Amino acid sequence: MKNDTTILLVGHGSRNRAGNDEIERFAAEWRARRPQWRIEACFIEYADVLLDGGLDRAAAGAKRVIVIPFILNAAGHVKMEIPAAIEHARERHPAVAFECTRHLGMGREIFDVLMGRLDGLMHELHVPDPCTTGVILLGRGSSDAGANGELAKMARWVFEATDHELVDLAFTGVTWPRIETAVQRQVRLGMTQIAVVPVYLFTGVLIERIDAQLARLRAQYPQIAFALGTHFGFDKGIFELVEARVADAEAGDAPLLECDGCKYRLAAEAEHLHDHSHTAGHHDHDHHHAHSHEHHGHDLGHGCSHNHAPHAGCAHHTHA
Numbered sequence: 138m139k140n141d142t143t144i145l146l147v148g149h150g151s152r153n154r155a156g157n158d159e160i161e162r163f164a165a166e167w168r169a170r171r172p173q174w175r176i177e178a179c180f181i182e183y184a185d186v187l188l189d190g191g192l193d194r195a196a197a198g199a200k201r202v203i204v205i206p207f208i209l210n211a212a213g214h215v216k217m218e219i220p221a222a223i224e225h226a227r228e229r230h231p232a233v234a235f236e237c238t239r240h241l242g243m244g245r246e247i248f249d250v251l252m253g254r255l256d257g258l259m260h261e262l263h264v265p266d267p268c269t270t271g272v273i274l275l276g277r278g279s280s281d282a283g284a285n286g287e288l289a290k291m292a293r294w295v296f297e298a299t300d301h302e303l304v305d306l307a308f309t310g311v312t313w314p315r316i317e318t319a320v321q322r323q324v325r326l327g328m329t330q331i332a333v334v335p336v337y338l339f340t341g342v343l344i345e346r347i348d349a350q351l352a353r354l355r356a357q358y359p360q361i362a363f364a365l366g367t368h369f370g371f372d373k374g375i376f377e378l379v380e381a382r383v384a385d386a387e388a389g390d391a392p393l394l395e396c397d398g399c400k401y402r403l404a405a406e407a408e409h410l411h412d413h414s415h416t417a418g419h420h421d422h423d424h425h426h427a428h429s430h431e432h433h434g435h436d437l438g439h440g441c442s443h444n445h446a447p448h449a450g451c452a453h454h455t456h457a
Contacts, residue, residue, distance in 0.1 A: 143175040143195040144383060146207040147188065147219060150180035151341035157184050159339040160207065163370055170376065174383075175199070178207075181214050188218065192226035196233045202226075203386045205379055206240035209247065209338060210277065210284035215240045238382040241338075243287035246381070248294050250374040251334060255295065258332040258364040265362075270330040271303040271323035275316055277336075277343060278308030285312055288336060303328060309343045316347070320354050320361075330362040338370040 148160040157180060164178040179191020186194070195202045204223060206215045223235050241247065255272060262270065272295060276288040288306050296304040303326060307319040316333070323331055335347055351365050369375065 138174055138383070138387060139201075140173070140175065141198070141200040143177055143199040143202050145191055145195040145202055145204045146176070146178040146379070147191065147204060148178060148180045148184075148207045148339075149214065150183035150187075151339070152183050153341045153345065156339045156341035156344075159370060163339075163375075166371070167376060167379070171380075181218060188222040189225065192222060192235070193229065196226065196230040196235075199233055201234045201236070203383060204235065204237040205382050206237070207338070207379070208240045209243065209336065210279060210281075210287050211240050211242070212279040212281035212284040216281075236386055238386055241375075241378055241382075243291050243336075246374055246378040247336075248291060250369050250372045251291060251295070251336065252298070253372070253374070254334050254366045254369055255299075255332060258334065258366050261364045262330050262332065262362055265330045267300040268302045269328055270301060270332060271305065271326075271328035272299075272301050273316060273319045273323070273331060273333045274304070274306045275333055275335045275347060276306065276308050278311035280311055291336065302326075309346055316350055317354065320358065324358055324361060328361070330364070332364045332366070334366045335368055337368040338375070339368050344368060 146160065146164055148157065151157055160178055160180070164176050168174070168176050175195075177191060177195045179186045179188060179194070181188060192202065192204075195204075204219065206219055208215055219237065223237055227233075227235050251274070259265070259267075259270070272292075274288055274292050274295070276285070279285055285308070288308075292304050292306045295301065303323050305314075305319045305323065307314050307316040309315070320331060333347075333351065335344065337344060347365070351363060355361075355363055
């Protein structure tokens with residue numbers, strides 16, 4: 138990569154300073170892995186360096202800026218705010234080429250990271266029978282159905298790749314079901330162990346909320362063995378994924394970020410009444426983004442090979 142190119146990681150930002158610090162540490166560790174690269178980080182909200190400032194800093198002394206939305210799910214922030222900020226940056230820096238890759242997404246790479254976390258939780262539970270061990274994938278939650286659907290896809294992939302009788306999804310905010318409902322369902326259906334996999338990159342307020350929720354659930358269901366995973370931002374698979382995004386951009390094969398230049402986004406922005414000029418939280422994140430993106434019928438193109446052997450004791454693997 139030429140030294141006149143800057144890579145800009147755009148994190149969501151957290152009211153918990155530790156979450157932003159972890160993203161900064163990720164950027165520092167990535168620089169150590171790739172000392173010849175120029176790597177910067179900024180945030181959409183709840184931070185000192187926000188989008189406009191991050192784009193300006195990345196553009197300083199550069200001819201090209203590769204923006205990587207360092208976010209798992211594409212909702213309003215990714216679909217509207219990042220493209221809008223990039224458009225304004227192009228006006229401020231007409232000599233700099235700004236490119237934006239896709240967000241991290243929920244594809245094969247994240248699935249592999251997730252499966253590694255699940256395997257660790259099963260060992261923590263002393264490798265119980267998967268037919269009596271439920272799995273709950275726990276995501277942030279969004280008012281964007283497509284973003285929630287990405288987590289639903291992961292749940293289906295886990296279901297088909299393992300012998301777990303129940304693989305459910307739950308959310309910490311905005312949408313439903315919440316983890317309490319998913320646990321209640323799995324207990325009612327006979328699970329005796331439950332592995333909870335938070336699908337989060339870094340710590341933050343919602344990770345703290347999950348810890349508190351699990352403490353209450355353990356007290357409510359003392360007969361159930363719970364195993365709670367951790368966020369996975371520093372997994373080697375995440376470093377490999379962001380490097381793959383850069384490689385695609387370098388090869389000219391990077392698929393555009395949803396809504397970069399999309400005419401439907403411009404109309405939707407008028408209803409997206411969300412101001413990210415602040416540096417500290419002043420609103421609750423259980424808000425709803427007024428955003429409709431039914432026109433984006435994107436096929437993510439991620440296949441999954443389902444050739445595991447049927448488990449004789451699991452009903453869902455005995456169908457013809």
